[in-house]
Amino acid sequence: MPVRMTQLAPFDLIVFGGTGDLAHRKLLPALYYRELDGQLHDDSRIIAVSRRDLSAENYRDWAHKSVAAQVSNLCNMSMERFLKRITYLSVNVEENTGWESLEETLKGRENIDRAFYLSVAPSLFGPICSAIGEHNLVTDETRVTIEKPIGRDGESAHAVNETVGSVFKEHQIFRIDHYLGKETVQNLMALRFANVMFEPLWNSAHIDHVQITVAETLGVEKRAGYYDTAGALRDMVQNHLLQLLCLVAMEPPESMAADSVRDEKLKVLKALVPMDEERVRRNTVRGQYRPGASAGGAVQGYLEEVGSPDSQTETFVAAKVEIANWRWAGVPFYMRTGKRLASRLSEIVIQFKDLPHSIFLEEAGTISANQLIIRLQPDEGVKMQLMIKDPGPGGMRLRKVPLDMTFAEAFKVRNVDAYERLIFDMIRGNQTLFMRRDEVEAAWKWIDPILEHWSNDKEAPKGYTSGTWGPSASIALIERDGRTWHED
Ligand code: BG6
Numbered sequence: 001m002p003v004r005m006t007q008l009a010p011f012d013l014i015v016f017g018g019t020g021d022l023a024h025r026k027l028l029p030a031l032y033y034r035e036l037d038g039q040l041h042d043d044s045r046i047i048a049v050s051r052r053d054l055s056a057e058n059y060r061d062w063a064h065k066s067v068a069a070q071v072s073n074l075c076n077m078s079m080e081r082f083l084k085r086i087t088y089l090s091v092n093v094e095e096n097t098g099w100e101s102l103e104e105t106l107k108g109r110e111n112i113d114r115a116f117y118l119s120v121a122p123s124l125f126g127p128i129c130s131a132i133g134e135h136n137l138v139t140d141e142t143r144v145t146i147e148k149p150i151g152r153d154g155e156s157a158h159a160v161n162e163t164v165g166s167v168f169k170e171h172q173i174f175r176i177d178h179y180l181g182k183e184t185v186q187n188l189m190a191l192r193f194a195n196v197m198f199e200p201l202w203n204s205a206h207i208d209h210v211q212i213t214v215a216e217t218l219g220v221e222k223r224a225g226y227y228d229t230a231g232a233l234r235d236m237v238q239n240h241l242l243q244l245l246c247l248v249a250m251e252p253p254e255s256m257a258a259d260s261v262r263d264e265k266l267k268v269l270k271a272l273v274p275m276d277e278e279r280v281r282r283n284t285v286r287g288q289y290r291p292g293a294s295a296g297g298a299v300q301g302y303l304e305e306v307g308s309p310d311s312q313t314e315t316f317v318a319a320k321v322e323i324a325n326w327r328w329a330g331v332p333f334y335m336r337t338g339k340r341l342a343s344r345l346s347e348i349v350i351q352f353k354d355l356p357h358s359i360f361l362e363e364a365g366t367i368s369a370n371q372l373i374i375r376l377q378p379d380e381g382v383k384m385q386l387m388i389k390d391p392g393p394g395g396m397r398l399r400k401v402p403l404d405m406t407f408a409e410a411f412k413v414r415n416v417d418a419y420e421r422l423i424f425d426m427i428r429g430n431q432t433l434f435m436r437r438d439e440v441e442a443a444w445k446w447i448d449p450i451l452e453h454w455s456n457d458k459e460a461p462k463g464y465t466s467g468t469w470g471p472s473a474s475i476a477l478i479e480r481d482g483r484t485w486h487e488d
Pocket residue numbers: 178216235236346
């Protein structure tokens with residue numbers, strides 16, 4: 001069936017941080033693809049803003065190169081149309097100058113959708129929002145997107161939410177977590193709620209445990225300044241991993257309406273068993289990569305990479321998470337994420353329980369419990385591990401086989417980047433895939449004690465060699481419970 005593309009009503013998208021890394025790698029290519037698909041109305045504009053003094057023409061050259069660096073087979077006609085709708089303005093937020101030019105550019109367009117995208121340091125969210133408010137740039141059809149991290153703990157997240165909330169109403173605020181826009185994450189909802197067969201099994205009676213792995217091979221790259229003050233717990237677990245956990249664990253929402261889904265996710269976050277000192281000690285592992293090999297080459301350790309020999313910042317986290325409700329009591333959720341790991345792999349594994357009783361003779365072989373593997377990247381898809389009879393003569397021998405639905409093979413469609421989906425949801429005003437204020441704050445409430453106990457703990461993060469699966473303590477964390485991390 002062909003993909004259905006509807007054209008969006010005219011909009012003005014104003015990107016603060018227009019010359020930044022996110023604009024270069026994600027936002028501009030995502031917008032270009034939508035141009036290619038004919039979704040942008042002739043009257044829609046992209047207004048890039050940053051403090052750099054650039055002409056619109058120079059910016060368009062840069063935008064062209066950004067798209068070309070990510071997209072093969074550029075279409076000249078679409079590119080020409082795309083560049084025509086891009087403008088550039090220099091606004092210095094710290095010195096509070098340049099706002100008049102933005103005001104001027106937006107004047108007379110109060111009746112069309114207006115979307116601010118703040119791809120800037122979180123310390124600028126407040127000043128930018130206040131200035132937007134002071135210059136009367138907020139219309140009824142205005143929205144704002146803010147990138148994570150939203151705060152560095154519960155208190156600072158609350159402060160950010162207060163400032164942004166003093167200018168925009170909650171229905172206008174889009175807190176982006178790009179994991180929610182990934183194809184397979186969307187599919188998790190389809191799998192659970194568009195099929196009847198999973199729901200009766202989706203509970204502690206049939207599921208032994210759940211594993212969530214988000215593994216990267218890259219190190220901190222050019223983001224050492226930010227990363228060294230954040231670490232993996234704030235950078236990945238507080239948002240991406242907890243959001244994945246919520247989608248696995250939530251009750252069926254009443255509908256796909258934003259608040260139905262977000263209400264259910266919030267209930268999960270509130271049901272997480274709080275991490276007291278003993279739980280932090282037993283159920284969390286933090287690691288930091290040491291020199292080793294990654295993607296075939298020798299790489300530096302974290303301390304050398306960031307040039308800070310005493311840094312205690314974790315680049316790896318593993319945790320056993322418990323959910324105190326009827327559906328999940330007694331079903332641990334094991335999470336792990338890290339940089340410079342053995343391969344780039346993100347997946348959710350639903351491990352079903354062993355058979356209550358086997359009717360087969362020992363010669364039939366071992367019966368493995370079923371697994372549902374939801375692969376986020378690479379090779380997005382869903383795989384169900386089933387037991388079947390080995391075909392052919394020779395009696396009953398059992399074999400584990402995957403029922404495999406790798407999307408690229410099954411559907412032959414381009415893998416749409418999460419940002420493409422999310423930017424357009426934002427412009428349309430659909431908040432289903434964005435985090436609500438109370439969700440962000442509830443996630444911090446669970447994270448804060450871990451941060452606190454770790455900072456009181458004299459022990460440094462455990463070292464692991466780059467190119468491995470993290471510290472051995474992470475393996476011990478799950479094996480202590482008689483389970484193992486999933487390996488293909
Ligand atoms: C970002 C983190 O949110 O997600 C990065 O800040 C991380 O540290 C990135 O590398 C991973 O995203 P993806 O889509 O490449 O898995």
